[in-house]
Amino acid sequence: MKVHLQTVSRRSQVSRAGDHDGGPAASADGGGGARITGGRGAAATRVSVAPMMDKSDRDFRYLARLFSPHTLLYTEMVSPRAVLYGDRDVLLGFEQVERPLALQLGGDDADELKAATRIAADYGYDEINLNIGCPSDRVQEGRFGACLMARPRHVADLVAEMRSVTNLPVTVKHRIGIDGLEQYQDLVRFVETVVPSGPAKLTVHARIAILKGLSPKENRSVPPLRYHDVYRLKREFPKEFIELNGGVGTIAAVHTHLAEVDAVMIGRAAYDTPKLLAEVEREVFDSAFVAPTRGEIVERMLAYIERRQAAGRPPHTVFRHMLGLFACLPGSRSWKRALSGGIAKDVDVKAVLHRALAGVPREVLDQRVASKG
Ligand SMILES: Cc1cc2nc3c(=O)[nH]c(=O)nc-3n(C[C@H](O)[C@H](O)[C@H](O)COP(=O)(O)O)c2cc1C
Numbered sequence: 001m002k003v004h005l006q007t008v009s010r011r012s013q014v015s016r017a018g019d020h021d022g023g024p025a026a027s028a029d030g031g032g033g034a035r036i037t038g039g040r041g042a043a044a045t046r047v048s049v050a051p052m053m054d055k056s057d058r059d060f061r062y063l064a065r066l067f068s069p070h071t072l073l074y075t076e077m078v079s080p081r082a083v084l085y086g087d088r089d090v091l092l093g094f095e096q097v098e099r100p101l102a103l104q105l106g107g108d109d110a111d112e113l114k115a116a117t118r119i120a121a122d123y124g125y126d127e128i129n130l131n132i133g134c135p136s137d138r139v140q141e142g143r144f145g146a147c148l149m150a151r152p153r154h155v156a157d158l159v160a161e162m163r164s165v166t167n168l169p170v171t172v173k174h175r176i177g178i179d180g181l182e183q184y185q186d187l188v189r190f191v192e193t194v195v196p197s198g199p200a201k202l203t204v205h206a207r208i209a210i211l212k213g214l215s216p217k218e219n220r221s222v223p224p225l226r227y228h229d230v231y232r233l234k235r236e237f238p239k240e241f242i243e244l245n246g247g248v249g250t251i252a253a254v255h256t257h258l259a260e261v262d263a264v265m266i267g268r269a270a271y272d273t274p275k276l277l278a279e280v281e282r283e284v285f286d287s288a289f290v291a292p293t294r295g296e297i298v299e300r301m302l303a304y305i306e307r308r309q310a311a312g313r314p315p316h317t318v319f320r321h322m323l324g325l326f327a328c329l330p331g332s333r334s335w336k337r338a339l340s341g342g343i344a345k346d347v348d349v350k351a352v353l354h355r356a357l358a359g360v361p362r363e364v365l366d367q368r369v370a371s372k373g
Helices: 058-067 080-085 088-092 110-123 137-141 145-150 152-163 184-197 227-236 251-258 268-272 275-283 294-310 316-326 332-341 349-357 362-366
Strands: 047-049 072-078 101-105 127-132 170-178 202-209 242-245 263-266
Touching: 058 072, 058 275, 058 294, 058 316, 072 080, 072 127, 080 088, 080 110, 088 110, 101 110, 110 127, 110 152, 127 145, 127 152, 137 145, 145 152, 145 170, 152 170, 152 184, 170 184, 184 202, 184 227, 202 227, 227 242, 251 263, 251 275, 263 268, 263 275, 268 275, 268 316, 294 316, 294 349, 294 362, 316 332, 332 349
Parallel strands: 047 072, 047 263, 072 101, 101 127, 127 170, 170 202, 202 242, 242 263
Antiparallel strands: none
16 A cells, blocks of 8 residues: 555556646637537547446546546536526536546526536536436426427527637437327437537437336436437438437447447446446547556546645545445455545545555555456
8 A cells, every 4th residue: 555645656647737727718619628629529439438327527527537538428417597697617617638528517597508508618528418308306407307208499590609709519319209209200209300500519318218107217227228210310400419328338339339320428328437448548549548547546546636625625525436346256245335435624644545455455446447358
């Protein structure tokens, strides 16, 4: 342990330029790095990590980035009204290392979405995504999310309005259907109505959402996955950039879907087993990236948590994303127990991590999260 919290291997190449807090960038269309000049830009990345409330926050995204520099990451869904009236730096701030990064907005008011899009572009996001897939009651009360699949013309208007204020790719995440609009042809009608407004990508969750009777959680497992509908959509709309989402949990599945569609979005599996992202990095992006060891990941996270703690953020909000780091490996249980205990705001992060690693064998710490194929 002495070694692991003191020496960060630079070989892992997890440190990238501009590794600092993001605020409004200079340019209105993705400043603070490579300028997106319209077209699909980062939105065309072959693999992404899904927007997930309470999970895909900036702390998780920092961790995910250590496993894969190239995967496109999404924020949690953010309400445009919150962007307009809330604490913008808390809602939209991020570190440059998280890029390529897409902001997901959930709303149905064109003026609010436009204003939020403008503000988000100033923060340096690479893509703005509109959520047409969420089935929660709260979201339905606001008449946005998946229920907007019944109003494709309105969705097209929203996309056009958002595009009118930014050069960033504006994209849509939706389902293959909702109750009453469950057939493949209903999906086609939605897509052919929305496409003329120019979304740079359609991310299609390959399940219908049942708005009456199922919880959001059930809506992510009960309706059957219909991958062939998404494959067929790509065949029938060959010019559109189509990303498949839902139930993708292995690198083999990623390859299978990429043979049929343009991109794959991974949600729960990326959160529960981020090592999958290191496999994606190696096999899909084919980059020179050398996957870090788990010890190196802990070291990087230590530095990150201390930085966030200095900015007033309690460490346990980051620890919670790290609980699965040693899943199925020796020492996992003591790691989790020690991390779960470190909830005080001023806790000594290094001491907690030392304690948490005490039961993890050296060879586990030294193992790379994905070996070279
Ligand atoms: C905890 C949780 C929160 C989610 N929050 C959002 C969200 O904010 N916006 C959204 O479009 N989808 C959200 N989703 C759905 C995911 O983006 C994704 O579509 C779904 O989990 C299916 O992909 P998967 O099987 O790879 O997890 C959420 C999923 C989970 C598990």
